[in-house]
Amino acid sequence: ENDLVxxxxxxxxxxxxxxxxxxxxxxxx
Numbered sequence: 921e922n923d924l925v926x927x928x929x930x931x932x933x934x935x936x937x938x939x940x941x942x943x944x945x946x947x948x949x
Contacts, residue, residue: 921943921944922944923944924947925939926946927946927949929949936948
């Protein structure tokens with residue numbers, strides 16, 4: 921929880937949705 925996930929290839933946002941669901945912070949480019 922509250923970890924930071926880096927997603928340099930955002931794509932369609934699947935990683936961001938999973939991060940929100942699991943209470944993680946995310947950063948994308």
